[in-house]
Amino acid sequence: MNLAGIDLLAKAPPAEGDVFLGGRWLAAADGRTYPVHDPATGDLIRHVSSAGPDDARAAIDAAHSAAAGWRSTPPRRRSEILHDTFALMREHTDTLARLIVLENGKAYRDAAAEVGYAAEFFRWFAEEAVRVGSAFGDAPAGGYRHVVRKHPVGVTAFVTPWNFPAAMATRKIAPALAAGCPVLLKPAPETPLTALAVAALLAEAGLPDGLLNVLPTDRAPEVVSAWLGDERVRKFSFTGSTATGKVLLEQAAENVVNVTMELGGNAPFVVCADADVDAAVRGAMDAKMRGGGEVCIAANRFYVHADVAAEFTEKFGAAMAAVRVGPGLEDGVTLGPMINEGAVDKIRSLVDDAVARGARIAARGGTPDGPGHFHPATVLVDVPDDARILHEEVFGPVAPLTTFTDENEMLARANATVHGLASYVYSRDVGRALRIAERLEAGMVGVNRGLLSDPAAPFGGVKQSGLGREGGREGIEAFLETQYIALDWTD
Template structure:
């Protein structure tokens, strides 16, 4: 249905771009054209803001349980259509079918959680200073929200933003990535079919994201922008937000470290690192990018990790046996190859992978083999830039680190901990870090010392809907998920009332 073409959704109506312009979406597995999409300009963006502004009073006034019903209905439709939407995702983004369907189901879970949070937007009564006055704190929606989402998780990243915004009573205009607008249209269709009033959600596809950003940042009616994407664009949005003090939530790049200590369950650690590293072909901001392994267990860990990588099957995502789809485009593959070539030139070695897969089935797509690199150090480019691809670089720590002369075992262990934490923290980013250890004391000391917005220990789940997802430092600010996700779309009005005597 949607694969034949995608239009804008403005005030409840599907529409072409104002000048009829279109752009093409291509399949990263073979380069074929998947769909033509309305290439909207500032006119459609302005119309979307108009629609969201008109819809805001009615939506914010709607009883919470009714808003919750609509979100639950949309979640049910996403679950019902998971196979259909998953097939769209595989075609426009490339991920294997099983991953794609799982993401659509996850997208529905974000709406379900937001539906429940709709009922929990509570105010406060504050003790007043005098007997003849009362103080209340009233939560109110911030207003019209612009959401800008990336291509790597084209359904769940939308509902992670959209669900809390709608739960808070905001109205939204969305610009999906120009690489993956089909899933965004499918989410919009589910919301409309679930009874969302016209104008509450508006979709503005465009191949010119800078025009959309300029329009919403210059429009004072847009009171918040929620953005996930590159650090370069995030900094530009921060600068532009100063004009009318617009609120921002920005989730930018990551450069996630993994710390594997000698007491870790090595087979479990290797399997979990492989899952998170090669998920979505390594194209995730949470993907492990610097894997620090203690010298005593490094050889075994590398062997186990390479074994996990070798079990993956690189193939078009639509193939039933595919467990590793293509990268999103040729530019992404070129970056991966540049990182690997630089590492090898500086002394790293390929344990497995390290090249493009061979064969006719790969000739038209941006495929790269799952790769494990050993003998990696911080001088290599891969330790300074986010690779965003299926390459797992392993660095060694411990035992041979410099430490105080004559230090005993405990002092040596403490120094190893401090040294690897310092190496892990040596990045401008701060999204997520992974820790593997069976020592509870070390778990707490290391987790508290890591300067990242999220830390997961021993493979614990990272991003369920009920948890606050987000980073610190150059990875941005604001949280998505849990009650803090809804909180980010609320203003709090202090109401002081004199009641007389």
């Protein structure tokens, strides 16, 4: 399949359609399609099949039919398929990265890094697949034994966002398959093509038919409702906004479906008086600007100690102003377009609100002439506590800075949010940094580090930022049920 001049893998979907169901590439049952656009130009990339409720139910049938065979497949074989998929993703890094740039817009550097990160989930869970353990022991009262087994939870359904079209898919697919579960995936309507490429690679690696079913669609409520309304679907995982997550939790409750939710964030970035300012600026650029700021764990609010505020603002502002903005495949570009015009409008409204309340623009980069959904890298200072930008997820390249002198007061402000996904702390005093980290109400904290995500570590939040964890050893546990057997054992 050729996609806007990019050879999207020899095994990519043929002309029949873009719904990957039961190991076949199909058109939507009712023939519907929808457009996918390039956010750097607004140009149409192509029309993609739009799955509906009939396709959703057919996907459950395919997954359920394949479940027993995959459950009984030796863990070593599951591991081999996942490891082969890891190798294929690494082999096709450039193609996949260009595809991400095309439909998501992020700079090529970030897209290539995403492919590497996404592939690592297959390697990590290939290793975890063979480590699912059982337990056998004596009952304390004697006379019988305890046998504790771990079994696949069953058919799993996933909904993933547009900001990491490869990594958000593999972070869910890899542990589910490793645990022995078949998968239903609905990628974001803005970025379906990367998920379809991942499906093609898994098929090439030898994944049996029906174990991964990918349904691109622009009518998500119909597809997801069909999945959550079917008792055969036993696990549901969603990454997206808190508001949507709450609605889906209500639907999942009807059949008491096991859920994992990775929802919104509002991450504070704390720079202490004794911080290495240059290191803090580098970390701030990583935490704020990776993926153009369209990242759930992006630094959203900056709390900088008054003693270093001037130095940090000057150096961070210079770094932000120097960011080169443009289409992601252009040389030297590190900030691509936002996903759509609505995203740009929201960012602008947050900046305008902050300025109207007294904030100042300390630094601002440029944007290219012509089409595309671009927003400049921007630093705001003197941001008042009532500004919306300190209470809403920015999801863009804007950094609001505030100062502090009292640690307790700063922590109260940092924790004054319903979200608790990620936080960042910079201090030369490791004891101080850990003390602050432990008091921050967040599922993940970066100490003197602006990059948090690691497939070998548990990813997730507290409060209204989600339920459960993805990645790490916890990641595969989310797809396993525990069974206890009482075994009579008479000496």
